[in-house]
Amino acid sequence: xxxxxxxxxxxxxxxxxEAEERQCVVGAIIINAxxxxxxxxxxxxxxxxxxxxxIVGGHVEPGETLAQALGREIREETGWELSDILTQVGLFxxxxxxGNKRREFDYLARVxxxxxHPRLEWSRFxxxxxxxxxxxxxxxxxxxEDDMVLYEVVKKALRExxxx
Numbered sequence: 001x002x003x004x005x006x007x008x009x010x011x012x013x014x015x016x017x018e019a020e021e022r023q024c025v026v027g028a029i030i031i032n033a034x035x036x037x038x039x040x041x042x043x044x045x046x047x048x049x050x051x052x053x054x055i056v057g058g059h060v061e062p063g064e065t066l067a068q069a070l071g072r073e074i075r076e077e078t079g080w081e082l083s084d085i086l087t088q089v090g091l092f093x094x095x096x097x098x099g100n101k102r103r104e105f106d107y108l109a110r111v112x113x114x115x116x117h118p119r120l121e122w123s124r125f126x127x128x129x130x131x132x133x134x135x136x137x138x139x140x141x142x143x144x145e146d147d148m149v150l151y152e153v154v155k156k157a158l159r160e161x162x163x164x
Contacts, residue, residue: 017103026070027057027106029157036130051142079119080111090153
């Protein structure tokens with residue numbers, strides 16, 4: 001059974017990343033009642049991953065916790081409210097185009113709001129969808145063969161919720 005991540009675990013993970021001089025990034029795999037994941041397509045003019053499907057997320061701002069950042073990103077990108085962080089489904093380190101070290105924490109999350117009508121940031125995203133495991137290949141669109149992290153994270157999350 002999926003259990004909620006506790007605050008102490010989140011704070012310890014963030015402190016470890018910061019001790020390693022990595023900027024924290026969060027991502028939310030939001031699942032609806034039909035056990036589908038919410039994805040949004042990045043606009044073609046975006047600097048990073050133009051025209052690629054993505055999950056909700058972004059950088060943790062100074063003074064923010066992972067949970068606060070996840071809630072803020074969900075609210076900014078969809079208009080929904082974070083209700084529960086269920087489990088961590090992804091953790092990986094990467095560097096941006098400027099060589100800055102990042103650590104990304106991806107969580108399976110529950111939200112409150114009108115799931116059929118997200119308030120997308122239309123300047124940053126061109127469309128959204130709810131996908132199941134039968135549509136997971138969509139996440140490979142416009143991505144290189146060596147850039148399958150998002151695909152694997154969402155696939156893992158969907159497998160976890162469909163096994164419940």
